[in-house]
C-alpha cells in the first residue's frame with residue numbers, strides 16, 4: 452500500500468549527540484530538478500502538482516514555483532475551481548523537453564498530466580478535490596489524463612507510476628543519481644486501446660461482460676480503463692471471487708498457509724478452523740469480492756497490529772495474482788513471478804496492465820508492492836541521492 456509517505460516522515464534528519472546541539476545528517480538539498488519530455492502527439496499538454504505539507508494540509512505547486520496552500524484566498528462553501536493560471540504548467544510542444552523545479556518537504560504528492568487541460572476544485576474551503584475519472588458530467592471525464600505518485604522529503608524521493616484507479620495517459624521516469632540511472636518504463640502511448648482490447652478478449656473468453664465494461668469511451672474512442680474496484684455498476688464483479696475464496700478456505704483447512712511477513716513477525720503459519728483463518732493470534736474472516744478488489748475493507752481493512760496489516764497485504768496480493776491454489780501456493784509471497792495470473796480466477800485487469808508494460812512494473816492493485824524477494828512489480832523507485840528526475844509524459848523516457 453502507499454505508505455511511503457509515512458516512512459519518509461519517520462526518517463528524522465537530525466542526529467542528537469550527547470552534549471552537543473543537534474547536527475544535520477545531510478546538508479540541505481535544493482529543489483528537485485525535473486526534466487519533462489512531452490512524448491504525446493499533442494502540443495497542448497499541461498501538468499499539475501498536488502501534495503500534502505508536513506501538517507497534512509493540501510497544497511499545489513503554484514505559478515510562482517512554490518507549494519501553495521489550497522486555503523489561500525478561499526472562503527465559502529461548495530465547489531470552487533482553482534484557476535488554471537495558478538495551478539497549470541503548460542509543457543512545450545510535442546517532442547520537446549520542459550524543465551520544472553520542485554521544492555522539497557512534501558508527502559503523498561501527485562503529478563497530474565493531461566492533454567487539453569484538467570479542472571481542479573476545492574470543496575468547503577481548503578479540501579482539494581482530486582479530478583473525477585468516472586463522473587460523465589465532469590469536463591475531466593472525456594480528457595486524456597493520468598498521474599504519477601511521489602513523496603519528496605528534505606532528503607529523499609519516492610516515485611511510482613500507478614494504474615490502481617485507471618489506465619490513462621502513460622508515464623515513465625528515470626531517477627538520475629551520481630551512481631547511475633534507475634528506470635521505470637511505464638506504458639507506451641496508446642496502451643489504453645491495448646488494455647481495452649484485452650478486457651474485451653476476457654469477456655469473450657469468460658462471458659462476463661463486467662471486464663469489457665471497465666473500458667470507458669468518449670465518442671467511440673477509449674479514454675481510459677478503470678480498475679475493477681471502480682466498476683460503474685457496484686453489482687458487477689461483486690461475486691467474482693466467491694468460489695475461489697471457498698476453494699482457498701477448503702485448501703487451508705487441510706494444510707497450513709505459510710506467510711512470510713518479511714518483518715519482525717517472521718513467517719506466520721495460518722490455518723482455517725470453522726470459517727476463520729487463524730494466523731497465530733490474528734484472524735481473517737472470508738473476504739468478499741469488494742474486500743479483495745479494494746484491499747481496504749472488511750477482513751482486509753488497513754487496521755489492527757502491524758502483523759495483521761503485513762499478513763493482510765500478502766494474502767490479498769496472493770488473491771489478485773491467483774497464486775493461493777497453485778502448487779507451492781502455501782508459501783507466500785509466491786516466488787515465481789512467471790506464474791502470477793496463471794490461474795483462471797485472477798485480477799484480469801492487473802494482468803493486462805503488467806503485460807503491456809515492457810518491464811512489467813506498474814501498480815495495478817493496492818498491494819502490488821508485495822514482492823517475494825528482489826522482484827518489484829510496482830515500479831517504485833526511491834533514492835536519497837537524486838540529481839534529476841526525467842519524466843516521459845505519454846510514453847517512456849528516451
Ligand SMILES: *[C@@H]1O[C@H](CO)[C@@H](O)[C@H](O)[C@H]1NC(C)=O
Pocket residue numbers: 495497566567568569
Ligand atoms: C488547450 O488546452 C486548454 C486547457 O489547458 C484548452 O482551454 C484549450 O481549448 C486547448 N486547445 C486546443 C486547441 O484544444
Ligand SMILES: *[C@@H]1O[C@H](CO)[C@@H](O)[C@H](O)[C@H]1NC(C)=O
Pocket residue numbers: 625627631632841848849
Ligand atoms: C540518465 O538518463 C538521462 C535521461 O535519459 C540521460 O540524459 C543521462 O545521460 C543518463 N545518465 C546515465 C549515466 O546514463
Ligand SMILES: *[C@@H]1O[C@H](CO)[C@@H](O)[C@H](O)[C@H]1NC(C)=O
Pocket residue numbers: 645646648649652
Ligand atoms: C484478443 O484476442 C484475439 C483473438 O484471440 C487476438 O488475436 C488478439 O491479439 C487479442 N488482443 C489482445 C490485445 O490481447
Ligand SMILES: *[C@@H]1O[C@H](CO)[C@@H](O)[C@H](O)[C@H]1NC(C)=O
Pocket residue numbers: 689739740741742748749750
Ligand atoms: C463486503 O464486505 C464489506 C465489509 O466487510 C461490506 O462493506 C461490503 O458491503 C460487502 N460487499 C458486498 C458486495 O457484499
